[in-house]
Amino acid sequence: MFPPLNEQMDIIRSGVQELLPENELAQKIERSLKTGKSLQIKLGCDPSRPDLHLGHAVVLGKMRQFQDLGHNAVLLIGDFTGMIGDPTGRSKTRPALTLEETRQNGQSYIEQATHVLSSERLALVYNSEWLGKLSFTDVVALTAKFTVAQMLERDDFSKRYKAGEPISIHEFLYPLAQGYDSVALDTDVELGGTDQKFNLLVGRELQRAYGKEPQCILTMPILEGTDGVEKMSKSLGNYIGITDSPREMFGKTMSIPDSLIARYFRYGAFAADADVKAMESGLQSGSLHPRNAKVQTAMSIVARYHGDEAAKGAFGEFERMFVNKDVPDEIESVALALESATAAIVDVLAQTGLAASKGEARRLIQGGGVSVDGERVSDIAASVDLSTERTFKVGKRKFLNIRKA
């Protein structure tokens, strides 16, 4: 029922950042081949951020490979930690979520995740099930298995410590809690981004400390966002969402820097190794124009989530919009409740959300970033007649058809 060891290892190894320790994984797989028992592959999910993007999909894609090899995917929703409210990064203390919210988010998470994952051999678990039952005595026993010095090895902690930034004690509990999850689930392999390496290793340590077989850890690279610098994240606005429309996916992919094309091809589109290599060498030798490589990448990504037809459509529309400077063929329409048919453009922009405020709208007009029916607006006091539908364009990408209700 399982593919042979070597085949499995090749697939598992492809695209990974680190796989530790490889020989132990081989042993686990050998055993599963003998006993016919699937491995438990765990992936922790943050229920406070239920909007998945291509960055998440990197790890999910790896999980999918495990599923296809016959192993069990265990998606762990960190509802317990979510309820406490993770202060990592010192961003405003995240609002503690209620149980209900975490369940909802968990549900939404898995709905999106199944765009990548197979629904077969897929389990969803919530860590409040066991973490919520630990007594203070249990927690003390857990913390006794780890030292402060070990904790401070974590890059993020030591950096903050050196920089004189605050670290709350309970932040130390997060890695321990996550590690304990692996103890509770008898995890064979835990997946994560490279930033999770420390936490994953804690799981290994703790399993050993609790007399269990330690898990292997597998980290995937962190995919940079469309800005090419920061890691992809919703709060930075540099993400491509799994549920983005084909047009958005295509457009966002086209705006990534050249240096990331092959990376997006590999991790965003999950292209085969040979294809990625071909693209890399083509780019390097100059035989492949970066733009064409990018188009290929964008189409592959769209096709992965929306199918080939949608990819073609997105490409066609992109050509029309940006190469021929035309308007897209589908523009959202909005009807505004107005007293008279004419309205000041700044008001219209602010009301429809095309600009965040009237001041912002004025600035956009002054900067030359606003046009109505293809004509650039130059006067901040200008009005439009909205008795018929007019096409507004703000910046390069925002289009909206607006008329009086």
Added chain:
RNA sequence: GGGUAGGUACCAGAGUGGCCAAAUGGGGCAGACUGUAAAUCUGCUGGCUUACGCCUUCGGAGGUUCGACUCCUUCCCUACCCA
């Protein structure tokens, strides 16, 4: 518990009674150029306003003053050193 240094706009960081909606840099947005790339150049970057001005903002709350980001009181928060 004692001491020291701090808390300023998205971030970093100037500003020590009016010239401060607050220097500078980064980031962001827009324009030109392009391949919706990079680099470069230009403009903008609290809100409202028919641009005259008004309102909110410099950890919180009070106070002094004609006037406070700047002075005082008090509270909260952070780091470091000593115990």
